[in-house]
Amino acid sequence: MRHQEDDRRPEGRGRMTEAGTNAYPRTFVGLDLETTGVDSRVDRIIEVGAVRVVDGRVADTFESFVNPGCPIPSDIVHLTGISDADVAGAPTIDEVLPRIIEFIGGSPIVAHHAPFDTGFLDEAAGGRPGLLVGRGGVFDTLPLTRALLPRLPNHRLATAARFFDIPTGRSHRATDDARAVSDLFLALLGVLDQIGATVLDRMYRLADTATRTLIEAARERAEATIDPLAVPDHGEKERELQRLDTARGLGVPRTPAEEIREIDLDEIESLFGTDGPIGRELRGYEVREQQLQMLRAVGDSLMGGVHLVVEAGTGVGKSLAYLTPAVYFAVENGERVVVSTNTKNLQEQLFLKDVPFLERVLDIDFSVALLKGRGNYICQARWRQVLEKGLSSSERSQLLPVALWEQETRSGDISENAAFRQYGYVWNRISADGGPCLGQKCPMRETCYLLKARKASQAAHLVIVNHSLLFSDTEADNRILGEYSYLICDEAHNMEQVATEHLGKRSNVWRARAMLDNLYRNEGGPSGDLGEVMGALSGTDGALLESATAGVERLASDVTAASAAVETFFTALAARHIDLNDGREVEFGKLRYRQEAPVSALLEEELAGVLAALSTVARGAESVADLITDSELDRAESFVQNLTFHAARVREFAADLEYVAEAADPGSVFWLDVRTFRDVFECELRSAPVSVAEMMGDFLYSRVDSLIATSATMTVDGSFDFVMERMGLDLIPDWKVLTLDVGSPYDYDAQSIAVVAGYLPQPSSSGFNQTVSRLVVKLAERAQGGTLVLFTARSALDAVFKSVLDPLTSRGKLVLAQGHGGASSALLEQFAREVDSVLLATSSFWEGVDVPGRSLEQLVIVKLPFPVPRDPVVEAHCERYEADGENSFGRYMIPRTAIRLRQGFGRLIRSTTDSGAVIFLDSRLSTRAYGERLLEQLPTRTVIADSEAGLMTALAGIHADRSVV
Ligand code: SF4
Missing domain, CATH: 3.30.420.10 (Ribonuclease H-like superfamily/Ribonuclease H)
Structure with a gap:
């Protein structure tokens, strides 16, 4: 321990304030x-x-x-x-x-x-x-x-x-x-x-x-x-703070042409030459035939008004291959091209990286807009109202990071505010989705972020959205995006899943709490929109005060009663979940139920109670709205809109709850999502359509002249049939849908190898996790670069992490694991930085991870990523195939696994100079009939190792000189 003087003084920042009676601490x-x-x-x-x-x-x-x-x-x-x-x-x-x-x-x-x-x-x-x-x-x-x-x-x-x-x-x-x-x-x-x-x-x-x-x-x-x-x-x-502005280049006029004009694909292709504007800007650029092939096909499809399903393997540069012809087509024809990605992250990557690159290098002016769902934008009117209210200390601390950001932001998109926890009640209070929009009557309409984003998306040549918004828009009859005729869907292999998720319903206690709290809650004083009405009423006197106060107080007590009824229902549901699972308790899982034994029968009384309580709240909110309509009350019109909005939300929630509890729709599958948090069971009621194929045709394909659906994994067994069938594209006349597989520019046989540890016991055998742990330690120890280990289950990841942490740490390796410190992005950043580290991950890391070079030299796939057979949606899909006399395993389970496996494999080779190995620890690849079929999906050569020595020998070439022998 030491005390010492130190002359070090931080330069140029944070001077001590001496002026005024208040000062920063000296x-x-x-x-x-x-x-x-x-x-x-x-x-x-x-x-x-x-x-x-x-x-x-x-x-x-x-x-x-x-x-x-x-x-x-x-x-x-x-x-x-x-x-x-x-x-x-x-x-x-x-x-x-x-x-x-x-x-x-x-x-x-x-x-x-x-x-x-x-x-x-x-x-x-x-x-x-x-x-x-x-x-x-x-x-x-x-x-x-x-x-x-x-x-x-x-x-x-x-x-x-x-x-x-x-x-x-x-x-x-x-x-x-x-x-x-x-x-x-x-x-x-x-x-x-x-x-x-x-x-x-x-x-x-x-x-x-x-x-x-x-x-x-x-x-x-x-x-x-x-x-x-x-x-x-x-x-x-x-610049480091990455402002997400809503739109760029909106000064460029967009006037739709009367007839579709051709674009010069030769000229566009020449942009991609080594001395073209795109090639000159990219370090180490090489012309990729696959990219040129794709851009021509995209351009032809847009001009010809046909749909195109295109597989573009890793390294093709598919974003530029569709964005470039899309920009030229949109400008030439004054059209809008909507580009949809799977996640908001990918959406932002296009808007912040790929499109700005084209804006910089292309000699053409175009406009681009980024649009998300309304729940992503702050509502300035609601924000200002909330600030005027008495807030609890937890609300205040949650809202503090909004105050300066709201003044700085140009987009109003809360995702750029990493300091704010964007969920639940507090965000509901200030988001554009948390209350009614006052539209033309809103005092903030001139600066409203949501209106600005929507207006920009109407005017722009390119509109960047995500699949989730796309399906919300189709459900809302295009009221969000307006009419458009050209649509490009990236990561399209996920569209069926997103549609299934989005077109289903869910009912849970969190949604109910956020909804009811937004209407009224009493935490050290009344708050919520009803709390505001109470505050306004307290400043009045006479007849209005008398007539409205009783109604308002009754509604406040009805909201409290409905909150209690909702809690009672979901608590009872959690307690009775074992009745839906043959008398067995589960900590996490999905329990399917059917019309013959629905939740509504299991909890008849509780369901009736909660539905009645919700109905009372909806009627009460409407009746208070009636009472104050045309009154002298300050902000009466806004209060009426808010209360009417809440009444509609409560009715919608009640209808969804009744629908999922009764499970009467034969076109949907119903289940209970059970999870345990601190020894407390929580349940959510869910439904999903069994097939989205026809809906996607009705809602999406029939509305556009041309759809481009692309991904690195659109084929199974070399055919587009599976994906086309799942997406409903097989229901469209053949002439209208073209397919194209451009492959990948990588020489996978030279750059990589797949080795199957065929000698290992099956993943279901006891002690498998210990076997995996021992092998992961040996593999990581001999690797010169980084090792990514992909799991299919969190429990296996946790067990292996526990076993490998000490042995690998003592050998100087950094061991990172999903769920064991840090957000996914931070883990990936660290994994890429520490070249020979080990990262254990599951779920989201199977897709979208881009770690080129030595930092990811070895990819270990612990178990084949089969869909979970007891997952209600998977089970329902399999039942459909079986009912049609088909083998669901071969027709559905294997193709789904093949796509997931190829996505996982895609993490390994990320540039022409990368090399590496994928090591499969699931010996079923060598012992089961389907193993060969799955291995054939991979674009690299495979070796089945019958011993650990054989495995290490197969890998030796890579570790010796970083090229496969
Ligand atoms: S126009 Fe609507 S969304 Fe925008 S600030 Fe006003 S109320 Fe909020």
């Missing part, structure tokens, strides 16, 4: 702890670091290892670099505690996620909260970072420090982190200094007590010096 102590885990009740402190900052200068430092009296877990050793040897001779926390308390003295503490650090110190002090924090106060830089930099991709200390170019030293070492957090605090004060008084006022209403003192200090000066709506200027750094 002295504070930046604090950080390293611990053996995250639970202060069971885990121990292993290092304490602190710096005292006076007038922006580091004046003193405190650092000490702490002997925790127990071994340090290996993942913590890996994370911090602190070993048992480092802390063996260190003082205990009982010895360190008085010294750090003395060091802090009466100064405020500054920490990132302060409750973590103060919680550990309080616990060490005998669980006496406030021992430390009660004296000088605590400033937490985590909520402050979220409030002031909401658009950072995440709000970890390292990310925020990087944004301000703050040196982080040894990350996850207490003293270096204490310095970084002090610099971050000063930098954040610098940001606060740039905010106008009106925006600061909004933040003030939402901030906690400590943050309010900082805002007050900023506001005093802001009132005198800057524009009340000023937002921080991040200069060059602004």
Whole structure:
């Protein structure tokens, strides 16, 4: 432990404010702890670091290892670099505690996620909260970072420090982190200094007590010096924050041509030559015949008004192959081309990366718009109303990151605000989907983000959407997107699944809570839209007050009763779920039920109770709306709209609940989704159409002149039949649908190899996870690059992670696992950075992962990704095939598995210089008849290894010189 003077002064940021009666703290102590885990009740402190900052200068430092009296877990050793040897001779926390308390003295503490650090110190002090924090106060830089930099991709200390170019030293070492957090605090004060008084006022209403003192200090000066709506200027750094604007290039007029005009495909193809504008801009560019073939086919289909199903393997560059002809076609004909992707991430990738590239290199002006569902946009009218209300402390802390962002954003799309938790009640209160739109009567209509996005999407040449919005639009009779004739669907192999999900219904307690809370809730005072009516009524007198108050109070009590009835119904459902599962309890799972034994029969009384309660609420909301229509009440019209909206939502919820509980529709499959959270069972009622093929034809294909459906995996057994049948494209006349498989530019035989560990026991055998663990350790140990291990089940991933963590960590390998620290994007980032690391993952990692080079050199597929046969939707699909006299395994299960397997394989080779191996640990590939059929789907050569030695020999060529022998 040492105290020392330090002249290091953070340059140019966060000067101490001396003006006014309020000021930022001149002295504070930046604090950080390293611990053996995250639970202060069971885990121990292993290092304490602190710096005292006076007038922006580091004046003193405190650092000490702490002997925790127990071994340090290996993942913590890996994370911090602190070993048992480092802390063996260190003082205990009982010895360190008085010294750090003395060091802090009466100064405020500054920490990132302060409750973590103060919680550990309080616990060490005998669980006496406030021992430390009660004296000088605590400033937490985590909520402050979220409030002031909401658009950072995440709000970890390292990310925020990087944004301000703050040196982080040894990350996850207490003293270096204490310095970084002090610099971050000063930098954040610098940001606060740039905010106008009106925006600061909004933040003030939402901030906690400590943050309010900082805002007050900023506001005093802001009132005198800057524009009340000023937002921080991040200069060059602004680009890193990735503003998602709604549209670009809208000045370019779009006038539909009377007849379809041809576009010159030779000219478009020439853009892709090595000396063309596209080729010149891309490093290491090579002409790819497959890409040219695809762009010609896309151009021909758009001009010819036919549908095209195209498989474009990894490396083709399919985005540019469809976007480029689409841009030329749209501009030449004044048409809109709608481009739909599977996920919002892919949607943003097109809008933020691929389209801007074309805007830059193509000598053609075009406009592009990004459109999402209305639930993605903030409603400024509702936001301003909510700010006026009394909010609970949890609502305030959730809404704080919205205040500055709402002033800065150009899109109003909440997904760019990583600091806000976009779910549940609070988002419902301010989202454009959470209440009725006032339209022309809205005072905010000129700046409304939703209206702006919709208007832009009407005017643009290219409109980028996602499949989910596409199906919402088809259900809403094109009221969202308007009429369009040209549609390109990327990742189209997922469309059946998205349609099935989207066209089904779900009823659960969370949806009910959010809906009813949005109408009325009482948490330290009435809130919700009814709470606002109550507030307005309290300012009136006379007849209106008398007549409306009784109705409003009755409705408030009806909402409370309906909330209780909903809770009762879903609690009873959870308790009775075993009746739907042959008397067996499940922790997680889907339990199918049918018309013969529906949920409505199982819980007849409870269902009747909840439906009656919901009906009472809907009628009550309508009756209060009637009472205040045409009244003198301030904002009466808006209240009436809100109440009518809620009544409709409640009726819709009740109808959905009745529909799924009765399970009477023979065209749908019904099930109960059971999950357990902290030993409490939760259930959701679900339904899905058994077949979406005809619906997709009616809703989608018949409405457009040309549909381009593309993906890297559109064929099974070399044929488009399976995908066409599942998507309903086989119901369209042959002349109208063309298919094309352009293949891939990669030389898979030379660049990769697939090895099947044919000697392993079957995945269902006992001890399989241990076998997998041992082999994963050996495979990762000998690999020069990274290893991605793909699982089909979370339980297997957890078991293997537990077994491989210590052996691989002790060999210097970083082991990452989905669900064991960090979001998926952060895990992938780390996996790509640490070249020889190991990543264990499941579900979403089978698709879309793009890690080129050595960082992903070895792909281990633990088990064949068969659809779960007992999944209600899968079961219903199989029943259909069987009812038609067909073998559901060969006709449905194998093709679905083949597509998933090819998607998984697609993670391995991501460039022409990549090489690597896929290792299958599922020996059924060599022992079952279907194994050969599945292996034939892969574009590379395969080896069946009959021993571990054989497996390693097959892989040796790759590991020896990174080329397959
Ligand atoms: S126009 Fe509608 S969505 Fe837009 S701010 Fe007004 S009420 Fe909200």
